[in-house]
Amino acid sequence: MHRIVVVGGGAGGLELATRLGDRYGRGKRAENASVQVTLVDRYPTHVWKPLLHEVAAGSLDPFTQELPYAAQARWHGFDFQQGELTKLDRAAKRITLSAIADDDGAELLPQREIGYDTLVIAIGSTTHFFGVQGAKENSIALDTVPQAERFRKRLIAACVRAEYRTEHLGEQKAAQPQGEALDFAQAQAQAEAQAHAQAAAAQPDGPRIQVAIVGGGATGVELSAELRNTAHVLSAYGLHKLDPRHDIGIVLIEAGPRILPALQERVSTATTELLTKLGVQVMVGETVAEVAPGSVRTASGKTLRADLTVWAAGIKAPAVLGELDGLPVNRLGQLLVRRTLQTEIDDDIFALGDCAACPWPGNERNVPPRAQAAHQQASFLLRVIADRLAGRPLQEFTYRDFGSLVSLGHFSAVGNLMGGVIGGSMLIEGLFARFMYMSLYRLHIAALHGYARMVLDTFAHWLHRTTSPRVKLH
Known part of the structure; x- marks a missing residue:
């Protein structure tokens, strides 16, 4: 044996x-x-x-x-x-x-x-935190399904709190007689509102919820684009009434001179342009020095508000x-x-x-x-x-390098194709790149189950998506 x-x-x-x-x-x-x-x-x-x-x-x-x-x-x-x-x-x-x-x-x-x-x-x-102060304790990595689920639930909770805080405190202030004593719950709610206001004071025109993604590699880029889609869908389903583009900010922070450093510069440039159109703030040349509850501080001295922080800066x-x-x-x-x-x-x-x-x-x-x-x-x-x-x-x-593709959610995809086959590379983006990206997972399913079951699996998941919300709401 x-x-x-x-x-x-x-x-x-x-x-x-x-x-x-x-x-x-x-x-x-x-x-x-x-x-x-x-x-x-x-x-x-x-x-x-x-x-x-x-x-x-x-x-x-x-x-x-x-x-x-x-x-x-x-x-x-x-x-x-x-x-x-x-x-x-x-x-x-x-x-x-x-x-x-x-x-x-x-x-x-x-x-x-x-x-x-x-x-x-x-x-x-697994995620490499590079010894950055507070990174492991105050940010979320995306190595496992439980970690990804934890971030998703915290994002929905942040949206619900932001909407409730604004509406409820506004009604409370209008109904509160002048000089009336506040009970403990009211005082706590007002204290939380004041803390939120102070955090937003540094960015007076900034979003009501801000997500900071540390790391401009494939994971960080793909998550930033997918989150923008999530913000739109959450708003459409009425889970929160925040403006999906202006009230939910997404900041992508990269220590190098450009995002997607492992890919060709023209792929990086095209991706940056697409993310900017989606309303994602791309910060390059900024090394994160500390991650604290509610904020991210860079080595250059900048402090960014961050209701949620995702660490996708490297692996080990x-x-x-x-x-x-x-x-x-x-x-x-x-x-x-x-x-x-x-x-x-x-x-x-x-x-x-x-x-x-x-x-x-x-x-x-x-x-x-x-x-x-x-x-x-x-x-x-x-x-x-x-x-x-x-x-x-x-x-x-x-090893044969067939190129790399980066998904930008339902909006687009970008990448270089067939790099190890034709001796050079071909920049692709848009619908064709999105189709090629989706086919990568289908090939993985085919390797596990065969092509016949892969086709059935694809059809079954298409039926499921037609009868389910586009974003998991609980």
Whole structure:
């Protein structure tokens, strides 16, 4: 029995486990050797991470898009174990998984050990706060569905409070007889109103609600555009009577000279123009020095009001990778791997996706942390594991850059296409770019379920959207 364990059910890890299960799963044989495939993840369900900005904006209900790992395992012949990787014993070829508790805090699954012959680590990345004072405590990251849901609920609550505060306090002031004593609740409400007024005093013509997004990469840009759409839809549904363009401000803060620094300058310029048309304030060359409750302070001395702050300024590998029995990591905590995707000191351990520092020949940097890279590496490892089981020499991974696309919500999309195929790049935007962006998720669904089920899934979700609000309102 050759035991293959894949840790991490993200885009790359789940695709790899699914395809391994289809080829070597229960009841199947590989080169006369029985193979067992196990997927490990700390959560019970999978949601494609590039969709989290839509979850945060409320334009996507995660419960209609999530995929239970246990169901996928049953359909495709692999096993699923829920738990978080906490320890690695390379000599004994075992990993340790954390205990799992239910919603009431009672232990659901105890701490366990799982043996492996081939281990693939694909646990993705987490938010990098760069040691900025107050950033971790006073801002929201978008690494998981619970974080995205937390931001969405706080946004709706902020809109409701802003509307109620203005209307209720105005009526209260008109009805209050001069000289009458205020009770505690009235005094507290007036104190909150005064605090809000003082915060807005620095921006007398500013919005009644302001969202600050730190980081001008793909996540920050996509969230800013999606939030503008959310503001319009919330207003249309009557959840609040705020002006969606002037009363809800969105500020995108980037430390570099331009947003989308990983893409070509013309893509960045086109995106900046589109965001400006949407009423998003783009601030470049501003490094955030402190995040406080209700405000963001930059290194240049500017203080911005922020009712909600999202941190999307960078990523790093999970800290546990630096504690895995001596496996070498780089300054971002990523596992150092060779072009075969094997770790530098252990041929039985592979890594893919955001958590792997994979060389990119001909480039000064490693393979970028993108969903397309994880997809390519999953397909590559399927072939490598077949060679490994058959005792053949392993191939080397070559990354092909097909370009990048950035969604601007229902308004548009922009990006450069086919960069690694035609030798240059082609700037695309508008409806065609939006269609190409949407097709990326559909290709992910096809990799998990096949093209026939992908078509049915697309149709089913289209029907659901026609009978549901465009923004989740609760």
